[in-house]
Amino acid sequence: MGILQKIEDIEKEMARTQKNKGDDGAKLAKYRAQLLEPEKKAAKGEGFDVMKSGDARVCLIGFPSVGKSTLLSKATKTESVVGAYEFTTLTAIPGVLEYEGARIQLLDLPGIVQDAAKGRGRGRQVVAVAKTADLILIMIDATKSDEQKAMLELELEAVGIRLNTAAPDVVFKNKTAGGITINCTVKLTKTDERTIRSVLQTYRIHNCDVMIREDVTIDEFIDVLLGTRKYLPALTVINKIDAVSMETVDRMARAGDGRTVMISCEADLGLDWLLDSIWKELGLVKVYTKKRGVQPDLSDPICLRAGATIETVCHGIHRSLASHFKYALVWGKSSKFNPQPQKVGLTHAVHDEDVVSIFTK
Numbered sequence: 374m375g376i377l378q379k380i381e382d383i384e385k386e387m388a389r390t391q392k393n394k395g396d397d398g399a400k401l402a403k404y405r406a407q408l409l410e411p412e413k414k415a416a417k418g419e420g421f422d423v424m425k426s427g428d429a430r431v432c433l434i435g436f437p438s439v440g441k442s443t444l445l446s447k448a449t450k451t452e453s454v455v456g457a458y459e460f461t462t463l464t465a466i467p468g469v470l471e472y473e474g475a476r477i478q479l480l481d482l483p484g485i486v487q488d489a490a491k492g493r494g495r496g497r498q499v500v501a502v503a504k505t506a507d508l509i510l511i512m513i514d515a516t517k518s519d520e521q522k523a524m525l526e527l528e529l530e531a532v533g534i535r536l537n538t539a540a541p542d543v544v545f546k547n548k549t550a551g552g553i554t555i556n557c558t559v560k561l562t563k564t565d566e567r568t569i570r571s572v573l574q575t576y577r578i579h580n581c582d583v584m585i586r587e588d589v590t591i592d593e594f595i596d597v598l599l600g601t602r603k604y605l606p607a608l609t610v611i612n613k614i615d616a617v618s619m620e621t622v623d624r625m626a627r628a629g630d631g632r633t634v635m636i637s638c639e640a641d642l643g644l645d646w647l648l649d650s651i652w653k654e655l656g657l658v659k660v661y662t663k664k665r666g667v668q669p670d671l672s673d674p675i676c677l678r679a680g681a682t683i684e685t686v687c688h689g690i691h692r693s694l695a696s697h698f699k700y701a702l703v704w705g706k707s708s709k710f711n712p713q714p715q716k717v718g719l720t721h722a723v724h725d726e727d728v729v730s731i732f733t734k
């Protein structure tokens with residue numbers, strides 16, 4: 374019996390008896406989670422194993438012919454074949470976005486179709502790549518129905534990608550002995566301890582510490598237990614605004630959620646706005662280096678991820694620099710004495726546009 378069939382049977386049984394026994398709930402949740410587990414035998418990587426490169430990876434996800442390849446060809450030096458027919462692109466094509474000193478890898482991917490999650494089209498491979506992204510661009514065709522975004526999100530959800538939500542606040546620690554300890558700092562209203570214990574049992578986990586700091590559902594609890602879900606930031610990109618009326622553009626802009634960018638690859642509209650949004654969304658930080666006695670080199674910044682420290686800056690300059698490090702001087706927003714410099718150590722967090730001088734032993 375397939376998993377979908379098993380799920381259906383339990384759901385029917387639960388509906389029939391009008392009871393939500395902890396055991397049924399636990400089984401149900403387990404089967405749902407199984408749907409998300411990767412297939413044992415992965416399909417041969419036909420150009421899907423693209424090396425990560427640059428400061429971050431951004432993936433283009435959308436239905437066929439929304440203009441993903443057109444964007445890649447327009448915004449990077451890579452040409453990806455564009456066609457008026459669906460499924461022009463059949464593999465992952467990498468390009469590099471150069472912006473504000475950052476080199477961001479942009480991945481053009483095949484269009485995904487409805488029911489991709491169930492194995493239609495190249496959905497599974499596309500999704501496997503999407504899971505490696507630092508940011509997802511959900512690309513929408515302005516000339517097509519408004520439902521595209523919701524449909525795509527459903528597909529991604531079905532394969533374990535959640536957009537723009539934080540991971541549930543649950544900490545799970547496996548142990549070798551001592552039984553199961555469950556600590557909740559909030560009242561659970563969507564599931565209960567009995568169901569959680571039952572889930573742990575079905576996964577044959579008999580010793581562990583569980584700390585729950587959020588009113589989670591049992592599905593969310595299993596997400597944490599198995600680590601199957603990926604929580605990723607996303608921007609919605611509405612393309613082809615040249616092909617619709619001003620009223621439609623206006624309506625779509627209003628319906629947007631502040632994470633929506635409207636562009637036209639063909640008419641060259643909104644592309645700078647898109648790059649700027651990607652940069653901000655990735656939280657990239659750019660730092661200039663300065664040698665003693667000379668002006669900082671503003672032409673060649675080092676680009677770092679949010680949360681970067683002086684140590685990250687050292688690694689960005691040279692692999693062995695941190696091991697010879699004595700102290701650093703920083704000018705800019707992260708300096709306590711801004712506009713004067715501050716003398717700092719390796720763990721000091723840098724801020725966008727800081728100037729850094731490294732002194733070695």
Ligand SMILES: Nc1nc2c(ncn2[C@@H]2O[C@H](COP(=O)(O)OP(=O)(O)OP(=O)(O)O)[C@@H](O)[C@H]2O)c(=O)[nH]1
Nearest residue numbers: 437438439440441442443456460461462484638639
């Ligand atoms: N009017 C208009 N057409 C566009 C725009 N961008 C792309 N197109 C057209 O849309 C069609 C599909 O473009 P592609 O870039 O191949 O779309 P894709 O999303 O890569 O498609 P698949 O690889 O098949 O999934 C082509 O005919 C493009 O010329 C745009 O901004 N405006």
Ligand SMILES: [K+]
Nearest residue numbers: 438456458461
């Ligand atoms: K196409």
Ligand SMILES: [Mg+2]
Nearest residue numbers: 441442461462
């Ligand atoms: Mg394409």
